[in-house]
Amino acid sequence: MRKRLLSILIALLFLLTACTGTTVSENTVNYKTDSSLELHFIDVGQGDCILVLSENTSMLIDAGTKESGHKITEYIKSLGIESLDYFIGTHPHDDHLGGAAKVIREFSPKEVLMSDELSDAYFYEELLETLYKENISVTVPEIGCRYREEDFDFKFISPYESFGDTNDNSLVMMIYFKNTNMLFMGDAEKSVEEKLLEEEELKADVLKVGHHGSRYASNYDFLRAVEPTVAVIQSEKGNMYGHPHEEAIERLGEVGANILRCDELGTIVLKCDGEKIYYNEEELIKKEVITQISYIGNKKSHVFHRDTCGNLPKESNSVKLNSREEAIILGYSACKGCNP
Ligand SMILES: [Zn+2]
Ligand SMILES: [Zn+2]
Numbered sequence: 001m002r003k004r005l006l007s008i009l010i011a012l013l014f015l016l017t018a019c020t021g022t023t024v025s026e027n028t029v030n031y032k033t034d035s036s037l038e039l040h041f042i043d044v045g046q047g048d049c050i051l052v053l054s055e056n057t058s059m060l061i062d063a064g065t066k067e068s069g070h071k072i073t074e075y076i077k078s079l080g081i082e083s084l085d086y087f088i089g090t091h092p093h094d095d096h097l098g099g100a101a102k103v104i105r106e107f108s109p110k111e112v113l114m115s116d117e118l119s120d121a122y123f124y125e126e127l128l129e130t131l132y133k134e135n136i137s138v139t140v141p142e143i144g145c146r147y148r149e150e151d152f153d154f155k156f157i158s159p160y161e162s163f164g165d166t167n168d169n170s171l172v173m174m175i176y177f178k179n180t181n182m183l184f185m186g187d188a189e190k191s192v193e194e195k196l197l198e199e200e201e202l203k204a205d206v207l208k209v210g211h212h213g214s215r216y217a218s219n220y221d222f223l224r225a226v227e228p229t230v231a232v233i234q235s236e237k238g239n240m241y242g243h244p245h246e247e248a249i250e251r252l253g254e255v256g257a258n259i260l261r262c263d264e265l266g267t268i269v270l271k272c273d274g275e276k277i278y279y280n281e282e283e284l285i286k287k288e289v290i291t292q293i294s295y296i297g298n299k300k301s302h303v304f305h306r307d308t309c310g311n312l313p314k315e316s317n318s319v320k321l322n323s324r325e326e327a328i329i330l331g332y333s334a335c336k337g338c339n340p
Contacts, residue, residue: 006120009128013138014116019145031058031081037152037177039206039232041260041268042075044068046236046243047095050184050208051076052175054151059086060103061173061184061208062096066123069099073106075267084109085149089127090170090186092119101130108134115159116140117169141171152177157200158192167211168192174204178274183226185210185217190339193222205277206270207231207257213244219339220324223255229286230277231257232268239263247338250308256289295321295340297332309338 031053032038040051044064049072052059058081063072076084087109089097104112104127112131118124131138141147146155158172170186183204185192189211196202207228210217212235231252235243244261252259260268260279271278278284297304297320298313304327305312312318321327324340334340 003120006118006125006128009125009132010118013128013131014140015137016116016140017142019142029058029083030055031079035151035273037175037180037272037274039182039270039272040075040079041208041232041234041262041270042068042072043262043267044072044095044099044234046212046239046241047098048090048186048208048212048234049099050234051079053079053081054149054177056150057086057152058084059088059154060084060107060109061088062090062186063087063099063103065095066098069102072099073102076103076107081107083107085111087112088171088173089114090172090184091115091117091166092121092124093166093187094121094123096187097127098123101126104130104134104136108136112136112138113141113156113171114138115169115171117166119166158188158196160195160199163191163195165191172196174200177272180205180272180274180277182206182208182272183228184208187211187217189214189217190219193217193219197221197225202226205229205272209233209244209248209252211243212239212241213248213261214241215245215247215337215339218248218251220251220254223251223257227255227286228252228257230270230279230284231259232270233259233261233263235261235263237263250306251339253287254290254293256287258284258287293340295324295327297321297327297330302332303335304332304340305335306338306340309335309340311335311337 047064048062049064050061084107153176167187175182181204202225213233
């Protein structure tokens with residue numbers, strides 16, 4: 001019965017649209033009193049929830065867990081906001097869409113953008129039922145389509161095709177605000193990063209780090225292309241996955257990013273004037289990029305590691321490698337633990 005209901009709802013609600021790139025918010029509402037763009041990484045524990053606010057546009061990317069639904073709606077209301085222009089659901093996991101039904105009920109977004117990745121979990125059924133009751137349809141965005149708002153543009157840059165994994169099928173989005181870019185990775189990991197490297201201009205001032213700081217995301221080549229000034233990680237202190245993983249933190253540090261973590265700082269608000277990014281009124285300056293990294297190969301297994309990896313071979317099996325490229329030319333494959 002529930003399965004049948006779910007498929008009926010999906011048929012009724014989901015619209016596949018061609019790219020028009022039109023503006024949604026012909027707003028009389030003023031969300032802010034100045035012309036900056038604000039990113040509110042709302043502390044929802046182990047989950048994602050980001051409020052994007054410009055003078056004329058409000059957008060929520062993901063809505064945390066079901067338990068955090070109340071906190072999210074109260075937070076948004078505390079800013080004097082009564083409605084949302086956009087709700088974007090990156091992928092149907094309960095740490096991203098758990099609180100979405102409540103958000104939809106409270107703020108009736110003008111446009112709901114979600115991928116066609118589906119779920120039969122309870123929170124997802126509740127979300128679809130709520131959308132149906134509120135008479136709001138779901139737009140499946142065309143990847144590569146640039147939406148133009150009055151104050152900023154945004155574009156979904158992944159997934160062009162299925163990666164066969166719900167996390168990797170996350171909607172990945174870039175916001176373009178004056179001379180700054182902001183990249184939101186959802187829970188996408190390595191295969192998505194590799195695909196993006198082939199296809200997209202990835203440079204971004206702000207990176208919402210993929211998959212709560214998992215070691216399987218935020219790989220070097222990708223981070224070198226993004227070169228973020230600030231990287232924000234949304235995860236909960238003491239979570240069962242150990243997010244964020246040490247290896248991801250190290251790699252982010254090595255590309256010079258300022259790392260801000262909700263598990264340490266609670267809700268994080270970044271402000272952008274179109275040139276610079278500010279946290280607590282202070283301008284964030286890119287840190288020094290560490291270029292000298294050494295790699296250690298295991299002569300026996302032909303796996304290579306970063307020299308800080310916990311899984312280094314014993315001295316007699318070790319060989320020093322000068323670069324990643326050298327390791328690959330010599331036939332070494334990358335350690336799955338340290339992702340060199
Ligand atoms: Zn997640
Ligand atoms: Zn996920």
